[in-house]
Amino acid sequence: MSLEQYRDVWAYCVAEKGKLTRPSLEILAAARKVADQIGQKVGAVLVGYGLDQVVDEAIARGADLVVYADEPWLSSYLCLPYTRVVCEMAEKLKPYALIFVADELGRDLSPRVAYRLNTGLATDNISLAVEDYYFGPLNTTFKNVIAQIRPDFATRVAKIFTPRHRPQIASIRPGNYEPLPEDWSRKGEKIRFRPQPNPEDFSVQIIEEKEVPKSSIDLEGATVVVTIGLGILKDGAGNPKNPKEGYEIAKKLVDLLKEKYGVKSELGATRALIHAELKELEGLVTSERQVGQTGKTVSPEIYVALGVSGSVQHRVGMIKSKKIIAINTDPKAPIFEIAHYGIRGDLYQLVPNIIGLLGGGAGGR
Ligand SMILES: Cc1cc2nc3c(=O)[nH]c(=O)nc-3n(C[C@H](O)[C@H](O)[C@H](O)COP(=O)(O)OP(=O)(O)OC[C@H]3O[C@@H](n4cnc5c(N)ncnc54)[C@H](O)[C@@H]3O)c2cc1C
Numbered sequence: 368m369s370l371e372q373y374r375d376v377w378a379y380c381v382a383e384k385g386k387l388t389r390p391s392l393e394i395l396a397a398a399r400k401v402a403d404q405i406g407q408k409v410g411a412v413l414v415g416y417g418l419d420q421v422v423d424e425a426i427a428r429g430a431d432l433v434v435y436a437d438e439p440w441l442s443s444y445l446c447l448p449y450t451r452v453v454c455e456m457a458e459k460l461k462p463y464a465l466i467f468v469a470d471e472l473g474r475d476l477s478p479r480v481a482y483r484l485n486t487g488l489a490t491d492n493i494s495l496a497v498e499d500y501y502f503g504p505l506n507t508t509f510k511n512v513i514a515q516i517r518p519d520f521a522t523r524v525a526k527i528f529t530p531r532h533r534p535q536i537a538s539i540r541p542g543n544y545e546p547l548p549e550d551w552s553r554k555g556e557k558i559r560f561r562p563q564p565n566p567e568d569f570s571v572q573i574i575e576e577k578e579v580p581k582s583s584i585d586l587e588g589a590t591v592v593v594t595i596g597l598g599i600l601k602d603g604a605g606n607p608k609n610p611k612e613g614y615e616i617a618k619k620l621v622d623l624l625k626e627k628y629g630v631k632s633e634l635g636a637t638r639a640l641i642h643a644e645l646k647e648l649e650g651l652v653t654s655e656r657q658v659g660q661t662g663k664t665v666s667p668e669i670y671v672a673l674g675v676s677g678s679v680q681h682r683v684g685m686i687k688s689k690k691i692i693a694i695n696t697d698p699k700a701p702i703f704e705i706a707h708y709g710i711r712g713d714l715y716q717l718v719p720n721i722i723g724l725l726g727g728g729a730g731g732r
Contacts, residue, residue, distance in 0.1 A: 373533035376402040377410040382421040390468040392546030404497040416442035426555035429547040436560040447568035450479040469538035487529030488536040489515035542664030594635035598674015603713025611647040623727040659684035677702025
């Protein structure tokens with residue numbers, strides 16, 4: 368079968384409590400963007416039990432077709448049966464691309480599906496585009512393939528192509544696409560699969576399921592994120608500071624915005640600060656607060672970076688913020704390349720003044 372015969376951009380969607388999850392809505396929007404560029408359809412893939420409502424929701428949220436398996440034995444996620452079902456769907460209908468959310472489930476399922484379908488996978492993308500790709504060894508240009516855009520290990524953002532195989536499989540980190548608005552007047556095709564359970568897939572059985580309490584730290588949902596980095600370890604003159612002081616100044620700004628202005632605000636941190644495992648910040652600055660490639664992706668109205676250099680791994684987690692304010696002593700800090708408001712200076716001097724101006728008490732302390 369020629370590559371051109373593979374059609375449609377599928378998004379593997381997940382439902383929770385009868386609704387599609389927000390990251391599923393995001394990848395439907397990503398699929399829509401790719402599909403529109405190549406004149407193809409968006410397919411939502413759903414595997415589970417009791418899916419009637421979410422099948423319709425997927426159409427309202429941008430899917431032109433929904434490919435689904437709705438069986439009692441699929442009611443809980445298990446990687447082997449789910450892999451088999453998704454592969455059967457793809458082998459039968461031959462999609463051009465298959466997109467997953469780069470979360471725990473997507474990271475488990477997508478490589479297994481890619482392996483069984485004998486195709487490539489680029490994980491943890493922040494964006495997808497459609498481009499022509501010239502492949503030197505074959506002296507061939509592949510038309511209209513997906514450029515999978517993701518941060519590299521060093522300081523680059525890489526584009527990955529898997530032009531010679533279909534479906535092109537990608538996972539996208541949550542927080543990088545805005546869901547499409549709901550439109551319940553949309554019509555779509557529903558393709559129900561009726562797979563049979565294969566006993567070989569049930570070497571693991573689920574005995575009990577317990578919901579893990581949700582963390583009270585909601586970085587992704589915050590309107591303002593104030594992030595601290597290793598810059599809190601010294602003042603503007605280079606003298607060592609107790610990092611707890613830097614933490615408390617930032618926390619005071621967060622609390623002021625919450626309490627006086629009613630703005631949903633959260634404290635974030637860089638990976639370098641969290642990994643420093645400073646005893647002064649024990650229990651206060653934990654990995655739940657990490658923003659970046661290996662942490663959370665945030666897109667608040669305002670992002671305040673205090674003593675953060677702005678490494679590429681940090682940037683990919685906050686670049687979609689509407690307004691970025693950076694305070695840094697180093698005028699060459701990369702964070703200034705993306706800041707809408709860049710202030711060169713010592714956070715220990717500037718932040719208390721800002722707190723004072725916002726009515727948070729003289730000097731902010
Ligand atoms: C695979 C991989 C994944 C990674 N994932 C992430 C991730 O998810 N998130 C993340 O954040 N990092 C991540 N990193 C680490 C990343 O590369 C950087 O090391 C890290 O972001 C740097 O953190 P920082 O800005 O706090 O520290 P630094 O780079 O040390 O920057 C500190 C900044 O503070 C400034 N400063 C110093 N004193 C003051 C002061 N008194 N007032 C104001 N400014 C001051 C300095 O000028 C400097 O720019 C990852 C790295 C790798 C290799």
